[in-house]
Amino acid sequence: MENLEKEFRMPRIGDQAPDFESVTTTGKLVFSEYNRGSWVILFSHPADFTPVCTTEMTGFAKEKEFFAAHNTKLMGLSIDSIHAHIAWVNAVYDKTGVLFEFPIIADIDMKVAKLYGMLQPGESETAAVRAVFMIDPLGKVRFVMYYPLNVGRNMEEIKRSLLALQTSDEYKVAMPLDWKPGEKVIIGAPKTVESLLERKESDLEMVDWYLAVKSI
Known part of the structure; x- marks a missing residue:
């Protein structure tokens, strides 16, 4: 049982993203090279030619300009062959005009799915659940989200979370509940009496001494 759990263990927030080399619909790729200098959203879907997956992949494809504008690359995965992937890409393009x-990743041997804990035996041992990993330009896992096979992801939440992470990195702040770009952010609580007094004299909007917000 311990070995099985280890095999399906997912990378955790703060871990270095596991590296791999795989055949994909754009050619053979080494993940660390693809990741270098940019964010990557690595996401899995259960299978090609399935209804929910088609809506999700189409959603990602339609947002290509948003992700490009925020230095973010996309990479999908399912436990299907490269031929199935290409046929699916072609079918969706013919029917909708949307090109993936x-x-x-053609993960027919389930190597990457196991490496990233995308296979969860209680749900399925042969189809990847709907996982989302956000990996920063230094190759660190910063965000992990899982959906079951029968529930599609929320694209707006994926975009919001990416912007929150990037904003937090840039300004060294945190985000409150339901934060959206343009809204006030949270400043870290003071850790000394001196910084507490400085905060009391600042122009920050203070709910209490430990909770202060500002616009950026």
Whole structure:
């Protein structure tokens, strides 16, 4: 049982993203090279030619300009062959005009799915759950989200979370509940009496001494 759990263990927030080399719909890729200098959203879907997955992949494809504008690359995965992937890409393009231009990993041997804990035996041992990993330009896992096979992801939440992480990195702040770009952010609580007094004299909007917000 311990070995099985280890095999399906997912990378945790703060871990270095496991590296791998795979065949994809854009050619053979080494993940660490693809990740270098940019954010990557690595996401899995259960299978090609399935209804929920088609809506999700189409959603990612339609947002390509948003992700490009925020230095973020996409990479999909399912436990299907490269031929199934290409046929699916072609079918969706023919029917909707939407082209999946980002790489989709052909993970027929389940190597990457196991490496990232995308296979969860209680749900399925042969289909990846709907996992989302956000990996920063230094290769560190910063965000992990899982959905079951029968529930599609929320694209707005994925975009919001990416912007929150990038804003937090840039300004060294935190985000409150339901934060959206343009809204006030949270400043870290003081850790000394001196910084507490400085805060009391600042122009920060203070709910209490430990909870202060500002616009950026």
